[in-house]
Amino acid sequence: MEKAIIKIKRFDGKKEWYDQFQVDIQDRTTIAEVLMQIHDRVDPTLSFRVQCRASICGTCGVKINGEKHVLACKTKVKENLVNGEILIEPLSNMPVIKDLVTDHKEFIYKIKDVKGWFEPKKEFQPVYPDDLKQFDKETDCILCGICYSICPVFEADRDFGGPINFVKVFRFWKDKNDALGDERIVLAENNRITSCVHCKYCTFSCPKQIPVEQDILQIEFYGKQKGIIKKDEDTGGFSTPFGF
Ligand code: FES
Structure with a gap:
């Protein structure tokens, strides 16, 4: 287990802000898993989409570190840490409904x-x-x-x-x-x-x-x-x- 800082862009329909969470990760921990961990243990108001967790349903797309656009269920946190942190934002070119949930x-x-x-x-x-x-x-x-x-x-x-x-x-x-x-x-x-x-x-x-x-x-x-x-x-x- 090691610690990672997860920064998440938030949106509540009116304003935008960034929240930061510290979580425990293993080598295989995915972005989807840390989002669920944060939602279940720290902030139940965090919104994101995850369904199949097997790269099949296509619902979990997010942007990470301002440049990569990835499936949260397929992408490992550890491989994408920059100085122990990862930034997670909603996909671009489509309206944001809430937090990481976009309108397709x-x-x-x-x-x-x-x-x-x-x-x-x-x-x-x-x-x-x-x-x-x-x-x-x-x-x-x-x-x-x-x-x-x-x-x-x-x-x-x-x-x-x-x-x-x-x-x-x-x-x-x-x-x-x-x-x-x-x-x-x-x-x-x-x-x-x-x-x-x-x-x-x-x-x-x-x-x-x-x-x-x-x-x-x-x-x-x-x-x-x-x-x-x-x-x-x-x-x-x-x-x-x-x-x-
Ligand atoms: S949860 Fe279905 S593709 Fe990621």
Whole structure:
């Protein structure tokens, strides 16, 4: 056992402040576990979301030390201590409801805009392992919103669909039993896929190791080759709100 200082950004609907707690941790103690410990033993008013505790439900996303966006149930406290402390804040790019609880409504509604669900063809074709490999990683998306939280594009373009959106586009576009085909690329363009700046923060932060930026690149490349997505000659094929 060793001691760690846990700093938590609080919000009660009106004002923001930081609270600090000292807790006992072991090597394997996760952020979710210290949050539950604080809630159960020190401050029952602390709000956060944790359900499956197994990186499956996607509800426990938080920001730590001002830079990393992680699943609380998967992330060890000890590995992220800076001088014996860790700072825990709510995810970015979405409204905070209370303390570490954020409102996921915006990105969930945006998934509706790209028809982020399976539209079956009339005739079902058998799916072989090689077909599955095309979109296998993308089926792992747990809608945690971490890629949405870390994406810098929203500072310049609030209407950008967000990385999570284009993972859904990619997953169904690559499925040979999906009926929408290239209509999915049109939907991606309508949801401003070309605003992506290809910083790869989404790829590096995804707790499921989905190659998010690569998927966006593939959709854009295909769309531009097919004339579905407009090429921007001045920016060498990419059009971004940042001008590069
Ligand atoms: S509690 Fe379900 S993903 Fe973390």
